[in-house]
Amino acid sequence: MLLDYDRLGWLKVVLLAFTTLVAAFLLLPVVFIVLLSFGSSRWLAFPPPGWTLKWYQELFADPSWIEAALTSARIATMTAILAVAIGLLASFALVRGQFGGREILRGLLLTPMVLPVVVFAIAIYAFFLRLGLGGTTVGFVVAHTVLALPFAIIPIATALEGFDKSIEDAAIVCGASPLQAKFRITLPSIRIGIFSAAIFSFLASWDEVVVAIFMASPTLQTLPVKIWGSLRSDLTPVIAAASSLLVALTLALMIVTALLRRKLQT
Amino acid sequence: MSVEAQQGIATPRIPAGLGGLLPALMLIGLFFVVPVLALLLRSVTDPAPGLQNYAALLGDGTYARVFFNTFLVAAVVTIVTVLVAFPVAWMLAIMPPALASILFGIIILSMWTNLLTRTYAWMVLLQRTGVINRALMGAGIIDQPLPLINNLTGVTIGMVYIMLPFMILPLVGTLRAIDPMTLRAAALCGASPLAAFRRILLPLSLPGIAAGGLMVFVMSLGYFVTPALLGGTSNMMLAEMIAQMIQSLLNWGLGSAAAFVLLVVTMALYALQLRLVGARRTTGGA
Known part of the structure; x- marks a missing residue:
């Protein structure tokens, strides 16, 4: 039964929860970096105190x-x-x-x-x-x-x-x-x-x-x-x-x- | 397609078909084999002919610690990666296709994202004043920031993150190749889920785990970027030490000897991995 998705029972809940956690772990740095790039804190405070595009301006100005x-x-x-x-x-x-x-x-x-x-x-x-x-x-x-x-x-x-x-x-x-x-x-x-x-x-x-x-x-x-x-x-x-x-x-x-x-x- | 079938049709072409390999062999020969051999030569001639570089490398406690650290980190990373990857690969192998393709998308996105980008994100996330420490302190779980970076913890998190796709993706193939009937049969015969897992699912997926785990171990042994950025000076790894010997200390003799040690260990483990995969292919095909 272990390889039948619909007949896993409680195990399915545990495994799916774990898989979701790992998916979040895999997404975390990618999403985080994008949010951070719009944050206004030079010291990378998170969640940022405000939103800005100035880092992109600085990037393109250099x-x-x-x-x-x-x-x-x-x-x-x-x-x-x-x-x-x-x-x-x-x-x-x-x-x-x-x-x-x-x-x-x-x-x-x-x-x-x-x-x-x-x-x-x-x-x-x-x-x-x-x-x-x-x-x-x-x-x-x-x-x-x-x-x-x-x-x-x-x-x-x-x-x-x-x-x-x-x-x-x-x-x-x-x-x-x-x-x-x-x-x-x-x-x-x-x-x-x-x-x-x-x-x-x-x-x-x-x-x-x-x-x-x-x-x-x-x-x-x-x-x-x-x-x-x-x-x-x-x-x-x-x-x-x-x-x-x-x-x-x-x-x-x-x-x-x-x-x-x-x-x-x- | 067998060799006879190919020879049966007489198309005119260069008899051996070796010509097409010439550019590739020239590139690899001239710009890969020759430089690596020259490096090896340097390890026994610089500054003077002899094996003194290897003697220095193997006789010194500082270097011994780097070797030990390298193997320790690679082993820890491999074990954690296998433990995390297995349940995910298991779900991926059997979940409905729509759900699986979302998960595959996430895995590929993380895998294809620039290596430095991912490492930078972990540097910011794990630092003393980083999000993770703040969240843990905010929740009242800790009252002092945990040292998550510039140590073994940081390297392990960063490396496991990078290695996970390399373990999950091949493992899905292994798990999909297992016939679900064998597990249904086990359940019918009264095996508990735990027994079925321990005596059927795990043994059948062991070749995939071994091959993937060995690949992760080999890749971790020679990794440079992530350990250099997330690790501490007290647990330096071999690749970083080699780079430092050449770049900062300009000690070419010692650096190339260390590089050669890394090469020999990697290639030996790679050969072992090829045999494992080969063995799996022949048994899987029968």
Whole structure:
């Protein structure tokens, strides 16, 4: 009976109450930060004595926040494009290739996801110092693409595994060139995987803190580095305003993902 | 699709299909494998060739405490995460779809929200004059603010918050794969709910708990941001110590040796986790 929702009895009440508590726990920081960003207290008193938009004004009046956000957007976009392109090619080889050691190669390409980021961060930091790539956009994009690649490969490879290759072969039999068949049959069929890969690799770069802390220079800062620096000096409500905008972005991404999924699946 | 089925259709393409892997392998080889190996090399050559960095690391009480703390925090976080995640995953697996999708939405929102944003929120919530202390004092439960931040409590709350989705989501899959009939049968045969839980539900979900728990443990071991912001100086974790050795102390030899220790431990546990998941897949597929 334990797996029948309607026949759990009193246990259902207990479990549902607990689940509600956990859901509240998960929502608490997100809701709290948004409310805080509109509160008028510089010392983050809560509930706030009054409501204001001044932290948002302060945020937009400070060019360093805007610049950091634009830098992050630029690096994350380039990372997503590179990771999806490289990941797409790699996924085709991993899923369809006929060579020994495929599992080992797949494991190797996914390793950046499991290795503690701090280890990779100091390794690539030292390496780029030697190559003169430290603190450059190229350096950021390359390092973030390494970290994002697993998040691109997993959804694309999964989608490709679920795609019946005989449809692509049928197109070739009907006269399409192999490349045409790939572009007009296969890629559209796995577009949900490609789309997820783009979102995940964008977020992998956009939210990345550790490598960015090491790589950042006074002239090139991503948004997480800017937030990190502010957090270490004081807990100003401007961070809450910036954070709330990030929450809004997350919500927008979730809605777009849900809508696109629904549209693409039909 | 079997290999024979694929070979049966003769489409002209590069025989091995290895070409597509070249860009990925070049990227990972040049900018991941080489830098990590160079770091490893540095740990035995900087400042002089030899194993003195490792000797210093393993022989010193201060470092031993950091190692101990790292494992302690990771273990506490894993245990709390498993205990909290299990009932939630259980409900998610069986609740009506409409309710489940709201809950999934909340989980994804928390998971996708910027890591620093979430940590900042906990810093403000948990501080001495923060909402939680004020609420507890206002309710008369305590009369002194509790030290909730810059200690083990703060790190545990912040880390459990981050790890919960990584435990809940895979566990839902495990629980959904269990046939409800087995539990109905147990009830019919007179098993009490407790007995059914202990002898059927728990053992059947154990592979999922073990695999998810191990993943949370591995992720916690190497975590940097949350411990650095919510933890105290007296319970520093390994990742923070590595960052400090490199960034503030510029001690590359010691820092890279510590990084290599973290790498070896993580990879060993990851290999174990892969075997657990692999074992679950083969038994689940049979």
